[in-house]
Amino acid sequence: MRALDTHYDKWDWIRVKRQFSQLVSLSIPIIIQRLGIMTLGIVDTAMVARYSTIEVGYQGIANSAIASTLIVATIGLLMGTMVLTSNAYGAKDYKECGRIWRRSMPYSLVIGLMGFVICLFGEPILLMLGQTEDIARGAGEVIGVLAIGIPMTAMMLSSTFFLEGINRPLPGMVFMFIANIINIFLNWTFVWGHLGFEPMGVIGSAWATNIVRIFLALSLLIYVLLTLDREKYGIFDKIDMSWKAWKKHRHIGYAAGFSNTVEHFGFAALYVFAGFLGTISLGALTIAFTIFGVPFMICYGVAGATAVRVGIALGRGDRQDMALAGMCGLAFNGMICLPLMAILYFFPADIASLFSKDAALVAATVPLIALSVWMLFFDTAQTVMGNALRGLQDIWIPAIFYVICYSMIMIPLAYYLTFTLDHQTIGLMECIIVASFLSFVLLTVRFFYLTLFKKQAS
Numbered sequence: 001m002r003a004l005d006t007h008y009d010k011w012d013w014i015r016v017k018r019q020f021s022q023l024v025s026l027s028i029p030i031i032i033q034r035l036g037i038m039t040l041g042i043v044d045t046a047m048v049a050r051y052s053t054i055e056v057g058y059q060g061i062a063n064s065a066i067a068s069t070l071i072v073a074t075i076g077l078l079m080g081t082m083v084l085t086s087n088a089y090g091a092k093d094y095k096e097c098g099r100i101w102r103r104s105m106p107y108s109l110v111i112g113l114m115g116f117v118i119c120l121f122g123e124p125i126l127l128m129l130g131q132t133e134d135i136a137r138g139a140g141e142v143i144g145v146l147a148i149g150i151p152m153t154a155m156m157l158s159s160t161f162f163l164e165g166i167n168r169p170l171p172g173m174v175f176m177f178i179a180n181i182i183n184i185f186l187n188w189t190f191v192w193g194h195l196g197f198e199p200m201g202v203i204g205s206a207w208a209t210n211i212v213r214i215f216l217a218l219s220l221l222i223y224v225l226l227t228l229d230r231e232k233y234g235i236f237d238k239i240d241m242s243w244k245a246w247k248k249h250r251h252i253g254y255a256a257g258f259s260n261t262v263e264h265f266g267f268a269a270l271y272v273f274a275g276f277l278g279t280i281s282l283g284a285l286t287i288a289f290t291i292f293g294v295p296f297m298i299c300y301g302v303a304g305a306t307a308v309r310v311g312i313a314l315g316r317g318d319r320q321d322m323a324l325a326g327m328c329g330l331a332f333n334g335m336i337c338l339p340l341m342a343i344l345y346f347f348p349a350d351i352a353s354l355f356s357k358d359a360a361l362v363a364a365t366v367p368l369i370a371l372s373v374w375m376l377f378f379d380t381a382q383t384v385m386g387n388a389l390r391g392l393q394d395i396w397i398p399a400i401f402y403v404i405c406y407s408m409i410m411i412p413l414a415y416y417l418t419f420t421l422d423h424q425t426i427g428l429m430e431c432i433i434v435a436s437f438l439s440f441v442l443l444t445v446r447f448f449y450l451t452l453f454k455k456q457a458s
Contacts, residue, residue, distance in 0.1 A: 060286025085165025090315025112151030
């Protein structure tokens with residue numbers, strides 16, 4: 001009996017090492033690709049912040065309140081592409097992987113065009129949210145330009161999720177690296193006015209963003225069409241595009257899109273509150289969230305890889321591997337978070353100074369960066385668990401958790417801390433920590449209930 005126990009323990013440890021190794025291998029290119037997305041935003045913010053303190057505020061609220069909200073919603077709506085592709089890949093149904101991508105591409109284009117139309121009404125939307133005429137006008141112009149890139153972003157995400165689902169994240173990483181080089185050059189040219197161009201400020205940065213998004217969408221599409229095994233994945237096979245045939249694909253996206261949008265609306269509300277506090281507060285929050293986005297995007301890559309690994313295990317029907325994938329995702333996320341938290345905690349002034357030379361703006365930003373240490377720890381952990389549940393195709397219960405944490409709790413708490421207790425912009429960070437901690441607890445309990453305890457009860 002002891003020999004059997006020893007053999008089982010050894011076999012179990014082998015599974016842990018295998019799962020962790022595969023998670024890390026998949027995570028690294030996804031992390032670099034997600035980090036590349038964030039680096040695009042950092043360059044935009046840094047270039048514009050050095051050009052104009054006022055215009056970086058326009059940029060922040062334009063992105064957070066409308067443009068980024070639409071992109072986050074699109075990421076969720078297309079999450080079914082990653083989840084079902086990884087399930088089919090785990091079950092070795094490779095032609096189904098190709099069918100999922102074929103359905104996803106026109107779907108993503110429709111979603112993107114809807115986002116394009118919404119962006120055209122940026123100024124009235126911001127006025128409706130209570131922003132001043134000056135902020136609504138300036139940010140509305142930015143949103144109007146960014147509208148062009150929304151459909152391209154949707155198509156790029158469709159191909160990215162498909163490639164990640166079949167364990168091919170490397171192309172997305174390579175193209176994102178090239179896109180960052182292009183973005184730096186275009187921002188330098190358009191924002192500041194080089195090579196014969198007039199200085200365009202934040203509008204120039206928005207045009208740079210559009211060009212980069214077009215490049216990414218076309219590059220990934222061409223890669224899929226020209227380099228993948230067309231026979232294996234059925235890239236050009238006839239597919240059933242009837243509404244009923246891909247119901248599950250859409251329904252996973254509905255729940256994920258709803259969850260993402262609810263969470264992001266909570267963050268967008270914080271920008272609205274910052275706008276009430278003034279231009280400096282709005283600029284400080286924009287810079288702080290941009291800086292926070294760097295380590296968050298690194299950990300978001302781990303979350304994406306965790307969803308794929310859980311999805312592959314689900315495709316095989318291996319419940320132990322599902323739980324192991326979630327555990328390894330949390331462990332790897334913690335390993336990455338700790339050194340990043342230390343950097344944010346010990347060097348907030350140095351980091352803030354990279355974005356602006358305005359003494360008042362830097363002073364307002366420093367405490368927000370320092371406080372984001374705790375936000376990083378809990379927000380990334382809850383993101384990993386949320387993606388693990390998507391890998392399990394558990395869609396609506398997590399969505400309810402997000403409504404509770406990021407709408408019913410975070411937004412009222414933000415108002416109370418910021419205005420009633422007069423914590424100012426610091427209150428906008430404190431409410432995120434509370435909401436993220438609660439979300440992490442709820443999602444973690446749900447994941448291990450489904451992968452471990454529910455099995456024992458059945």
